[in-house]
Amino acid sequence: MSAPAPHVPVLLDEVMAALAVTPGETHVDGTFGAGGYTRAILAAGAGRVFAFDRDPDAIAAGRALEAEAEGRLVLVAARYSTMAAELAARQVTVVDGVTLDVGVSSMQLDQAERGFSFQADGPLDMRMEQSGDSAADFVNEADEPEIADVLHRYGEEPRARRVARAIVAARPLARTAELAEVVRRALGHHPGLKDPAVRVFQAIRIHLNRELDELADGLDAAEALLAPGGRLAVVSFHSLEDRIVKRFLTARGKPAPAGSRHRPAAGDASPPSFSDVSRAIRAGDIEISRNPRARSATLRGGRRTAAPPWASVSTHRPAAAPRGSRR
DSSP: OOSOOSSOOTTHHHHHHHHOOOTTOEEEESOOTTSHHHHHHHHTTOSEEEEEOSOHHHHHHHHHHHHHTTTSEEEEOSOGGGHHHHHHTTTOOOEEEEEEEOSOOHHHHHOGGGOSOSSSOOBSOOOSSSOSOOHHHHHHHSOHHHHHHHHHHHHOOTTHHHHHHHHHHHOOOOBHHHHHHHHHHHHOOOTTSOOTHHHHHHHHHHHHHTHHHHHHHHHHHHHHHEEEEEEEEEEEOSHHHHHHHHHHHHHHTSOOOOOOSSSOOOTTOOOOSEESOOOOEEOOHHHHHHOGGGGGOEEEEEEEOSSOOOSOOTTTSOOOOOSSOOO
16 A cells, blocks of 8 residues: 555554565454554555454554445454454455464554543553443452452553452542552552553453453464465463463364374364464564564464364363462
């Protein structure tokens, strides 16, 4: 496309290499955001791109690009986990590539009024779809054990109970700066070290937006949609996300174990639905110097085989964490 992208998405060259777009193909960008990957896919010659985003602001901002693409781009205001159903309603049953850049977008982080970050004070919101319960609703209404469980499970916070007690004692909370300060007082904060509020904000955001369930469901949807030879590229930003992607691709890319005279092959073993599964790909020093957000990015991908989609999701669905945590 002729207009420059508002921002350069992380690992763009590596994602495009994994997608190997051929002119005329149909692709899905499951996380449109500012449209960086979509622009690159269109520029590579894709015949159609269906770009999903659950954030109304992203869809509104993308309308100009949709018009410029002259029918080659269709914006879909929906979660990417629903891509199979949304495309079926548009008489599309197979695609050649699926791209996912999971988690919160740079646009959302940079807008203080959305409440995703404490770098600038804003309302405790964190809702990607701008509807439903907000972060303020959660911290002010959830009981202490539930808050501790969320912080432990989605933020991997080792002192989740201490933080939960501090949050409950400080209620009501309405601003991002207020919550960040409560966390710092509870855990201590030394300048130059990672701010402990990062884990707490991550956990609350993931919980509110059901991000890990969305990722697990989205991977299943991509598997169902991709044609034989179709490519999947997923960029994640923290270990919880990457673990789901890795387990999904590892399980589905592994041939069924061969049988022997002592242990016959299992008759119901699913054949691999992905091949050419990549190792973790991370940004180099040059990209990180240009875009510090790339430091935590990990790309994984694979190529769809002709095998049917797996029926079970147990290989990648996030396991429930024990309630609460250490003090």
